[in-house]
Amino acid sequence: MTYTIFKSINVLNPATNFNEKSNVVIRNNKIISISKKFNSETITGNNPITIYDCKGLTMSPGLMDMRVNIGKTENLEITQKIALKNGITSIVILPNQTPKLNNPSIIDHIHRQSENIILPRVNAYGAATKDDAGLEMSELGLMSEMGAVGFTNGNKSIRNSLVMRRLMSYSKMINRPIIQHAEDEDLSGISQASTTSIRGEMNEGEISTRLGLIGIPSCAEVIIVERDIRLAELTGVHYHVAHVSTREAINVIRRAKKKGIRITCDTAPPYFLLNENALLNYDTSFKISPPLRTEDDRIAVIEGIQDGTIDVIASDHRARSKDTKIQPFSAASIGAAGIETLFLLTLELVHKRLIDLKKAISLISFNPSKVLKIKEPTLEQNEDATFIIFDDSVNNTINQKDLMFSPTPFDGRNVKGKILATFIQGNASHVDPILKQRLLNEF
Amino acid sequence: MNKIFKNKDDKISSPVNLLSSHLLAIEGMQKSEIESLLDRANYFANLDRHSDTKKLSGYVVLNVFFENSTRTRVSFELAARRLGAEVINISLINSSIKKGESLLDTASTLNAMRPDLLIVRHPHSGAPRLFADYLNCSIINAGDGRHEHPTQALLDALTIQRRIGHLEGLKISICGDIANSRVARSNIHLLNIMGAEVRCVAPSTLMPLNLEKLGVKCFNDMREGVKDADVVMLLRLQNERMSGTENPSEREYFKFFGLDEAKLSLASSNAVIMHPGPMNRGVEIASALADDTNRSLIKTQVEMGVAVRMSIIEALIHTKTNDLKEQK
Numbered sequence: 001m002t003y004t005i006f007k008s009i010n011v012l013n014p015a016t017n018f019n020e021k022s023n024v025v026i027r028n029n030k031i032i033s034i035s036k037k038f039n040s041e042t043i044t045g046n047n048p049i050t051i052y053d054c055k056g057l058t059m060s061p062g063l064m065d066m067r068v069n070i071g072k073t074e075n076l077e078i079t080q081k082i083a084l085k086n087g088i089t090s091i092v093i094l095p096n097q098t099p100k101l102n103n104p105s106i107i108d109h110i111h112r113q114s115e116n117i118i119l120p121r122v123n124a125y126g127a128a129t130k131d132d133a134g135l136e137m138s139e140l141g142l143m144s145e146m147g148a149v150g151f152t153n154g155n156k157s158i159r160n161s162l163v164m165r166r167l168m169s170y171s172k173m174i175n176r177p178i179i180q181h182a183e184d185e186d187l188s189g190i191s192q193a194s195t196t197s198i199r200g201e202m203n204e205g206e207i208s209t210r211l212g213l214i215g216i217p218s219c220a221e222v223i224i225v226e227r228d229i230r231l232a233e234l235t236g237v238h239y240h241v242a243h244v245s246t247r248e249a250i251n252v253i254r255r256a257k258k259k260g261i262r263i264t265c266d267t268a269p270p271y272f273l274l275n276e277n278a279l280l281n282y283d284t285s286f287k288i289s290p291p292l293r294t295e296d297d298r299i300a301v302i303e304g305i306q307d308g309t310i311d312v313i314a315s316d317h318r319a320r321s322k323d324t325k326i327q328p329f330s331a332a333s334i335g336a337a338g339i340e341t342l343f344l345l346t347l348e349l350v351h352k353r354l355i356d357l358k359k360a361i362s363l364i365s366f367n368p369s370k371v372l373k374i375k376e377p378t379l380e381q382n383e384d385a386t387f388i389i390f391d392d393s394v395n396n397t398i399n400q401k402d403l404m405f406s407p408t409p410f411d412g413r414n415v416k417g418k419i420l421a422t423f424i425q426g427n428a429s430h431v432d433p434i435l436k437q438r439l440l441n442e443f
Numbered sequence: 444m445n446k447i448f449k450n451k452d453d454k455i456s457s458p459v460n461l462l463s464s465h466l467l468a469i470e471g472m473q474k475s476e477i478e479s480l481l482d483r484a485n486y487f488a489n490l491d492r493h494s495d496t497k498k499l500s501g502y503v504v505l506n507v508f509f510e511n512s513t514r515t516r517v518s519f520e521l522a523a524r525r526l527g528a529e530v531i532n533i534s535l536i537n538s539s540i541k542k543g544e545s546l547l548d549t550a551s552t553l554n555a556m557r558p559d560l561l562i563v564r565h566p567h568s569g570a571p572r573l574f575a576d577y578l579n580c581s582i583i584n585a586g587d588g589r590h591e592h593p594t595q596a597l598l599d600a601l602t603i604q605r606r607i608g609h610l611e612g613l614k615i616s617i618c619g620d621i622a623n624s625r626v627a628r629s630n631i632h633l634l635n636i637m638g639a640e641v642r643c644v645a646p647s648t649l650m651p652l653n654l655e656k657l658g659v660k661c662f663n664d665m666r667e668g669v670k671d672a673d674v675v676m677l678l679r680l681q682n683e684r685m686s687g688t689e690n691p692s693e694r695e696y697f698k699f700f701g702l703d704e705a706k707l708s709l710a711s712s713n714a715v716i717m718h719p720g721p722m723n724r725g726v727e728i729a730s731a732l733a734d735d736t737n738r739s740l741i742k743t744q745v746e747m748g749v750a751v752r753m754s755i756i757e758a759l760i761h762t763k764t765n766d767l768k769e770q771k
Contacts, residue, residue, distance in 0.1 A: 212588050330569075
């Protein structure tokens with residue numbers, strides 16, 4: 001038996017609303033005590049003990065990133081390892097990778113591939129439709145049995161209303177959510193019918209007019225959200241809107257929630273920290289989908305986070321090679337990396353006094369697990385020792401050159417906070433040298 | 444004709460110094476830079492073309508066109524040759540792009556041959572800026588997507604200045620496919636900087652959102668838009684950049700947005716007509732008006748293009764050379 005003791009650490013558990021300075025003792029893979037006073041009776045026998053002085057540090061449940069794209073050039077294990085260093089102990093991957101996650105055996109394969117206990121857990125969404133055209137329903141039930149946590153077409157909108165109705169109705173039956181990338185593809189000029197010369201590239205408005213880029217009107221988002229809410233009402237499904245970016249869509253979701261419709265949504269850091277002005281130099285690291293919107297939309301996203309309309313912050317990680325980004329804006333790939341900055345950028349909301357730390361952690365741990373009904377260990381006695389330790393006030397800078405994935409839209413940004421350790425089932429999967437310096441004793 | 448230009452002869456007889464070693468856009472340029480370029484271009488326009496100085500002999504200019512063009516390419520080529528520079532024309536519409544080479548690789552290959560100036564036309568907005576960010580030679584934007592076409596705006600300004608004498612205070616109506624037009628954007632910025640009153644006339648489907656924030660008045664009714672105008676500037680319908688739902692038909696377009704005698708009669712009695720070409724007769728403009736040399740400046744625009752481009756090529760090479768001297 002091995003013991004690890006974390007002395008005087010601020011324990012933050014959004015699931016139970018617990019937030020107190022405590023001493024935490026773990027034995028092997030379990031938490032055996034969280035108490036104000038250190039209770040030496042918990043330690044029995046002549047076993048190795050590791051003690052960390054954790055004054056000023058915080059312990060919280062491991063983070064969960066419910067929106068991760070695994071691109072062609074990435075491999076799942078590397079993504080897991082990088083996630084780990086950034087406090088993420090659970091990721092959910094989107095189905096639009098190659099091959100597509102559109103059948104039960106691939107879902108099963110993903111789970112088997114990622115079984116390594118010391119790495120973050122991997123869950124997957126199943127592709128809602130078998131085909132890119134979005135017309136044929138996938139085997140939702142079989143994929144669900146293999147552990148698919150929800151259904152979505154990832155970065156493509158489920159476009160056909162009848163198909164959406166059927167998907168919702170079927171998903172309701174098997175008790176899984178439908179996750180939608182809400183964008184009217186005809187309106188935004190990205191439907192298959194549109195030629196490359198009229199493909200939507202950024203938010204439509206003054207900036208797109210100045211730059212001569214094709215605009216995607218912000219109503220392209222709310223139009224789909226409104227339609228889907230009607231269908232969610234009709235079918236009773238749990239409907240989840242991914243990466244909301246506009247005031248209008250947030251308003252509509254807020255109203256639907258009040259009405260009692262089963263709807264949740266997430267957003268990503270670019271949508272509450274940046275606006276379309278970032279594009280003025282045609283910087284392709286800001287070319288993401290949905291596009292960066294106006295300052296008013298950005299404020300609306302923050303308000304949505306504050307009042308609980310927005311349930312989750314996800315990284316919307318979609319790493320892209322430099323080659324596909326050093327291109328004219330129109331030809332550049334869509335997407336930006338995010339898994340390495342999710343924690344730091346969410347914390348920015350705390351440092352700007354927009355939300356408190358407990359809420360911030362909740363948005364990236366407890367809330368996504370609740371939305372997707374994925375049971376994750378919580379910081380309680382006799383639970384699995386899966387948690388993170390971080391310093392929320394140390395100065396830090398996001399530098400592309402220090403990151404594994406590119407591009408980050410936040411290169412050079414000064415932030416505060418640092419993940420110091422990630423424990424998965426008692427394994428010190430990641431321990432930063434700074435925490436090692438706080439080691440008091442080791443027998 | 445020269446008296447209308449403010450600067451003294453000694454000033455126009457030397458190359459212009461610019462703030463940047465590239466010409467990527469009119470937006471962000473200083474009024475004094477534009478004035479100097481126009482003065483110098485006017486000097487070139489008046490110069491007997493057999494007495495050109497050939498001062499740029501030994502310099503190499505690459506004309507790199509990723510999009511079809513005849514008039515702009517020839518105009519740049521003539522301008523560079525009249526200054527004595529070597530010109531190499533490269534059409535990349537069908538070559539390395541199809542072989543899968545990235546744009547930047549193509550550009551840096553060309554750059555490695557050490558040209559002094561790269562003149563770039565590209566179907567994507569912002570592409571010349573990408574070249575400027577990664578290559579170390581001067582870049583002239585010869586038209587990028589729907590973004591800007593700065594030399595066109597300068598030659599339009601020179602044409603107006605030579606005919607009317609000034610730009611400040613003029614009412615200028617830019618009519619047609621504003622949404623897809625780089626010419627419109629460059630002209631809006633330039634004419635605003637020079638103190639003209641700029642109006643844009645377009646069907647609502649071809650009027651970009653929030654255009655008024657660029658400092659123009661927007662009209663869907665051409666009769667209102669050209670009222671009392673001193674200059675009516677027409678734009679080509681860029682069908683290659685449309686999806687087919689912008690415009691019901693050419694004859695309907697001509698009825699409401701084509702320039703005919705009736706609409707022109709609402710403009711100022713001395714109003715002049717301009718068009719960057721190539722024009723669609725009977726769509727954007729009644730054929731007879733296009734050929735009316737008293738009112739149409741369309742051919743003068745083409746002529747001024749060479750002079751303006753001489754002034755810019757010279758200025759950029761001059762600016763770059765000065766920068767290099769300073770660095771030493």
